[in-house]
Amino acid sequence: MDNILIIEDHQSTRQGLTSLLKNSGYQVDEAENGFEAEAMITGMPYDLVLVDLLLPYINGLDLLKKIKEISPDTEVIVITGNESVDSAINSMKLGAYDYLLKPFEPRKIIETVQHAIERKHFMRRSIDEDVSTHHSLVGRSRQMVEIFKLLARISDVESPILIIGEDGTGKKTLAHMIHQNSSRRAFPLITLNCCSLPDKLSEEQTFEHLRSKILEEAGRLDNEKVNCTLLLNNIDRASPFVQASLLFLLDASSRPQNQDSLLNGSIRLIATSKRNLKPLVEEKSFRQDLFFRISGLPIYLPPIRERKVDIPLLAHHFLSRYAISPAKSLSPAVLSRFMRYQWPGNVQEIKNVIEYALLMSTQDQITLEDLPSYLRESEPVLPQIAQERDLTLKELEKLYILKKLQTNAWDQKKTAKMLGIGRTTLWRRLKEYGAEVAPQHRKAEKFKACRF
Numbered sequence: 001m002d003n004i005l006i007i008e009d010h011q012s013t014r015q016g017l018t019s020l021l022k023n024s025g026y027q028v029d030e031a032e033n034g035f036e037a038e039a040m041i042t043g044m045p046y047d048l049v050l051v052d053l054l055l056p057y058i059n060g061l062d063l064l065k066k067i068k069e070i071s072p073d074t075e076v077i078v079i080t081g082n083e084s085v086d087s088a089i090n091s092m093k094l095g096a097y098d099y100l101l102k103p104f105e106p107r108k109i110i111e112t113v114q115h116a117i118e119r120k121h122f123m124r125r126s127i128d129e130d131v132s133t134h135h136s137l138v139g140r141s142r143q144m145v146e147i148f149k150l151l152a153r154i155s156d157v158e159s160p161i162l163i164i165g166e167d168g169t170g171k172k173t174l175a176h177m178i179h180q181n182s183s184r185r186a187f188p189l190i191t192l193n194c195c196s197l198p199d200k201l202s203e204e205q206t207f208e209h210l211r212s213k214i215l216e217e218a219g220r221l222d223n224e225k226v227n228c229t230l231l232l233n234n235i236d237r238a239s240p241f242v243q244a245s246l247l248f249l250l251d252a253s254s255r256p257q258n259q260d261s262l263l264n265g266s267i268r269l270i271a272t273s274k275r276n277l278k279p280l281v282e283e284k285s286f287r288q289d290l291f292f293r294i295s296g297l298p299i300y301l302p303p304i305r306e307r308k309v310d311i312p313l314l315a316h317h318f319l320s321r322y323a324i325s326p327a328k329s330l331s332p333a334v335l336s337r338f339m340r341y342q343w344p345g346n347v348q349e350i351k352n353v354i355e356y357a358l359l360m361s362t363q364d365q366i367t368l369e370d371l372p373s374y375l376r377e378s379e380p381v382l383p384q385i386a387q388e389r390d391l392t393l394k395e396l397e398k399l400y401i402l403k404k405l406q407t408n409a410w411d412q413k414k415t416a417k418m419l420g421i422g423r424t425t426l427w428r429r430l431k432e433y434g435a436e437v438a439p440q441h442r443k444a445e446k447f448k449a450c451r452f
Helices: 011-023 034-043 060-070 082-093 106-133 142-154 171-180 203-218 240-253 277-282 288-294 308-322 332-340 346-360 384-388 393-407 412-419 423-433 444-450
Strands: 003-007 027-031 048-052 075-080 098-101 161-164 189-193 228-233 267-273 297-300
Touching (some): 003 034, 011 106, 034 048, 034 060, 048 060, 048 106, 060 075, 060 082, 098 106, 142 171, 142 297, 189 203, 203 240, 277 288, 308 332, 308 346, 393 412, 393 423, 412 423
Parallel strands (some): 003 048, 048 075, 075 098, 161 267, 161 297, 189 228, 228 267
């Protein structure tokens, strides 16, 4: 079922839109202001967002930009009055699909929403086709889409490629994809782990070790040609002796071939590194000549914390791969926790967590109790919103108060005592935030803004 978020500060308008869209078969959530909406979108990807241009705290255009940053493939329809048509048109330049004018015509709303959802489905099918071709390097974020586009352009380029990224980001997977999409895919992909190569041998002995290993992995005899893609893993951890030998090997492979060549055939080079090599060159711990030899086409694989929009996609990717039952799913609380966690182990850590949760889960839906203890108990010091952009003191105060209210199950008396303020002061603050209605009259979903 397609899920829609309505961001509108006027309760009657919001509830009218919700009723209309629910009756049309959509799953609908509501948000009263920009802060609440931002937290909800961060915690859960939506197919479509309807946003009023005139909102408290964060205006509609700024929120539109934020939505596109957090979830680039979410479609957005802006809501406006006749006096703000120019702003609505400007919103389309920022990525909005369309706009709706107040007062609404139900038929027009349904048609516009249907067209936006159809566009969303078309884009999703196109991206899913790309993702299925790209094995387990999964992503819909702007960074990953650019990498997929680059992949198509460089697959048959013979220039050396340097893939830079933290542990677990998928450097080896990307290297295999480059090889499989190249004209060399009929030749072997030979992997050398630079940090495990012997460094107590002489340069000549190290070179012979490398040469023998390449011939062995390629299944070639000493006098046979070797055409291959050579993957140098962890090149940033190569010792000085190994660096010198690698340079000698690469230079030998690029010379005109003859009977006396040390290594016949041709090598296409791909190297991976956890660190940026330029500072290592400057501090003379990495050879400058080898750096220029291997870094013809540098590619940066971003860590998960820089492309959080890909977290739900990766989680569901591994869930569908490893779950025995196709009915297995992730609870909203688990996805929310995933979005708040920083994932130092990147894609590999997401895979490990999903495998662990599947082992622990006894129900169709994976809950927080099924997660590893370190992830189950992890909470950031500040909400994710506060970590991603600078906030004013008043904004931080609001986030802190709402967090304490959530902790206390929206018990205002208990929260006021914890904060060291009077209940009247707390009530005034909540009224400013648009959250002054007693919690017993509000559904829990309406406070998703507090899922920090």
